[in-house]
Amino acid sequence: MSVSKEEWQHEQQRIDLVRTKLRKQLSKIEPDVGQLKSQVVDIRKHFWDEVTVNLSHDDDILDTYLSLRQQAEVLSERERTHRQLKRQADRMNRLLPAPYFGRIDFKEDGANPAERVYVGVSSFLDEDGETFLVYDWRTPIASLYYDYAPGPAEYNTPGGLVEGEIELKRQFIIRDGHIHFLFDTGLMIGDELLQQVLSKGAGSQMKTIVATIQKEQNRIIRNDSSRMLIVQGAAGSGKTSAALQRVAYLLYKHRKTLTADQMVLFSPNPLFNSYVSTVLPELGEENMQQTTFQDYLHHRLGRRFNIEDPFDQIEYVLADEKTPGYAARVSGIRYKASTRFLHVIQAYKDQLLKEHMLFKDIIFRDQVIVSRQALSDRFYGYDPAIRLANRIELMKEWLLEELAAYQEQEMQEDWVRDELDFLDKEQYQRAYNQLRKRRGRAESFDDADAEEQLLRKMIVREHFKPLRSRVKRLRFVDVPGLYRQLYENKLLFQSLHRTAAAADTPVPAENADDRDGLPARWDEICAYTLERMNRGDLPYEDATPFLYLQELTEGFRTNTIVRHVLIDEAQDYSPFQFEFLKRLFPRCRMTVLGDFNQAVFAQATTLEGSTPVAGLYGPGETEQIVLHRSYRSTREIVEFTRGMLKDGAQIEPFDREGGKPVVFTSAGAGAGKGTDANTCADALVRRMTAEIKALQADGSTSIGVICKTAAESERAFEALNGLDELRLIRKDTPSFEKGVMVIPAYLAKGVEFDAVLIYDASAVAYSRESERKLFYTACTRAMHKLQLYSAGTLTPFVAELDPAVYTVETVE
Incomplete structure (x- = not known):
């Protein structure tokens, strides 16, 4: 208006x-x-x-x-x-540059006249300290701006519900103190304002969305009652942005009891951490803790194993289809991420209370001083009602007492006498000082026997120090052996698998039980797992189950300081990981964000309906929100990408116009004319280079050349060498910057570009059904322009679409 x-x-x-x-x-x-x-x-x-x-x-x-x-x-x-x-x-x-972005005139029932409420990124009071010139977007009254059109409205305050009527709703775009855009609207947040904001180019970091928060996003931001908030959102629906504004809202509302260091974001990779790092500071809040689940696995298990990361695992899944053992490895990845295997591990813990517990010999100077059998006898000699972790704690205290007794015995051994001859002056002086302190300053030091006994004690204590440390860290429990036992003892695993199956838990179709009541290809899975562990490696699919078994055995470490945990790209987390995070942070609330249509890893978890995630805290403490509207991409790009999905019709494009996606193919490619494939590819690279230069000249500052794998990214980077601001993004790239980024599709999740070029959109690159979501994820990174290049037969994910939703250009 x-x-x-x-x-x-x-x-x-x-x-x-x-x-x-x-x-x-x-x-x-x-x-x-x-x-x-x-x-x-x-x-x-x-x-x-x-x-x-x-x-x-x-x-x-x-x-x-x-x-x-x-x-x-x-x-x-x-x-x-x-x-x-x-x-x-x-x-x-x-x-100062833009004091506010919205205004509502709200007339409270029984009051007159209406109050003018100007909404900005923070509050500003007049000199009297009482009159609000600007209201912070997080204040209760500011929620009216996001939730209501003119007419009857209400908002909650600590003092109760306030009802009234919005007489006017006005929206601004202000730059450097000058109004660039101003209109009155009868909508929530007017499409005109969104058009202005979304038409801007992508930056090197995520922007705040406080001026354009939609009603469904506001519901996410201001939810303060659910223990578990699950957000399933279409690509570009603003779920991550809403989650970060949610953090700012919670820090504002609970500023007396909640600080940024009590909130943790688990993000998909270091690059994403950089991408979102400025959102909270722009809103006047400190950044919360940011990490990845892989970082935590390395922290806990990095001393024991070389732990594969999820990106090396997905590279294997995407690129090594023809290698021996591939089918078994993929089957193992899916099974080990399933709820069925979670229940197997839980049943295993119960079984260990009765039998099969494994310990390591306590060895001193190449002699066994406490055998594994003695440890086992002690363990099973406790009251059966004592739970496993408590038994281990009791054993630790017993072992420390045993070591103290052995320490006393060893003091008189000949090897101690031999080491006395090699002590240096500093060690003698230390013994002298200890003895003087014990006997008093005035007494002279003339007791040679006392000196020798003290020195013997020092020597033996130093030799026993590593043993005591290992016992305190519970290293007498053979956790690697316990995990290997699952793959070595077929009868044991069969029994545990049947117990888990009796709970009627789902198992992936690829892992349907074989005739022996075991997962498909189980023998191959076992051989692969044991071979990797014997080399000191821990495949990514084994890392969380192993750590979960270790915690069940030794007792869970907990963090009671953290009060809010946010998990982005949550569809890529397994039930094991969710269960583990629940136990790690027992006092926290969780916000889980994801899109099952972007589940590119083999251990994908759905976020809708009765899922393992929804069952963590039960229905009474869980709320699920589904976002269908996509704001990132133009209408044409959304209509193109949603056609790749079975339920894509549910995705609603925002009405922002742009050009159709363009598919570039090479003349003769795939047409049986004998054209050299390299010639076709070279022609497409030349066209791609020209298109990138044209996009840069047209103002695109963020361009993504998205590849299927890291290896393809390397080749693309070499092929495009010479372009300005060209960067190769790897799994450990620490920051997201402007320019032309060559990046694997699985690392591009969560970020956006002005323009996206799919480096190879042929059927050779993308044809397996398991690659559909990866291809969809790559295409949905584009805000304004999407181009696809194919030197051969086009991927079926595009070929099966309505030809009207894209255009084709042949490159000579």
Whole structure:
């Protein structure tokens, strides 16, 4: 709805007024910020100059302590005040270019007149400290802007429900203090505003969406009641953006009890961490902790094994189809990520309480001092009601006592006498000091026997130190042997598998039981697993089950500090991983985000319906939200990509127009004319290079050349060498930057580009049904332009589409 010239001028005048008030308050605050910073630096630099140190008498020690405490309190107070004023100044500086993006006139029932509420990225009060010139988008009243059109509306406050009517809803785009776009709307967030925002180019980092939050996204952001919030969203539906705004909302609402370091984001790769790193700071909040599940696996198991990462695993799945044992490996990957195998491990833990528990000999100086059989006898000698982890804890305490007794015995052995002759002066001095301290300062040191006994004790204790450390770390439990036992003892596994099957848990079709009641290709799976473990390697599909078994055996490590866990690309997590994270963070709430249509890893988990994820906390504490509308790509790109999916008709494109995707093919390619394949590929590379240069000239600053695998990315990078700002993205690339990025499809998840070029869209690259979602994921990274290049027969994922949704150009 258009706004009159007078209204436009009135709004501009208000913006000018608010900016004037911002500058005025900043002129008062910023000098104080600078002075406080100087004071803090000065106090730190001269801290000890202000402290009187005298330790000769007890009174002097007290005086020194009080002096230290006083100086530390002064420093702490200055730092706290500086932080508060600095945050206040930062918020005002963020508001200066665009103080707000929305306005609602809300008339509360029984009140008159309507209150004008201007909504921005943070609140700003007039000099009286009471009048809101701008309301933070996270305030309760600001929810009206996102949830209602003009008419009856209501919002929740700590004091109860407030009802009334929205008389006007106005939206702005303000840049450098000037209104560029202004309209009144009867919609939630007007399509006009979204068109303006989405028509911009992609950046090197994700942007905030506070000005364009949709009603369904606002539901995600402000959900503060569910223990588990599951968001299944179509590609480009804004689920990750909404989750990050959710973090900012929770930090704002619970600012007295929740801090950023109590929130953890599990992201798909380091590149993604860089991509989203600026969202929270732009909203005035500190970044939460960010990690990957692979990082945690390395932290816990990296000393025992070389752990395969998920990217090496997917490279194998995508590129090694013709290698021996491929079918068994893929079958094993799917089975080991299933709920069935989770229940096998849980049944195994129960079985270990009765039999099959494995221990390692305790060895000192090449002699067994506590045998594995003695350990087993001790373990099974406990009350059967004591749970497994508690038995292990009891054994640890018993073993430490046994080691102390052996230590006393060893003190008189000849080898200790031999080592006495090789002690250095420092060790003798240490023994002398200990003996003097024990007997008193005044007594002379003339007891040779006492000296020798003390030195013997020091020697033996040092030799037993590694043993004590291993016992404290529970290394007497043979967890690798326990895990191997699953693959070595066929009868044991058969029994456990039947127990898990009795629970009626689903198992992938590829892993249907064979005649022996075992998963398909089980013998091959066992041989492969054991061979890798014997080499000190742990395949990615085994890492979480192994760690889960270790925790069931030894007791789960928990983190009670973290209160919120967010998991992005959650469709790529197995039931094992979800179960593990639930136990690792027992006091947290979870936000799980994903799209099953982008499940490119073999261990994919669906996020809709009665899934393992939904069952973690039960239906009473779980909410599931499905986002169908896609905002990232133009209507033409969405209509093209959704046709690749069985249920793609459910995906709703946002009405932003653009060109149809273009398929480039080589003349003669796949036509049986004897044309050399390399010639076709070279022609396409030349055309691709020209198209990239044209896109750059047209203003595209972020271009993705998406390949199927890392190996193909290497070849593409070499072929396109010479282009400006060309970068090769690998699994360990730490940052996302502008330019032309050559990237494997599985690393491109979660990010977006102005334009996407699919390097090889032929049937040779993409033909297996298992590759459909990978291809779909690659294509849905495009915001404005999508081009596909095929030197041979086109992938069936495109060939089966309605020809009307794309155009074809033949390259000579």
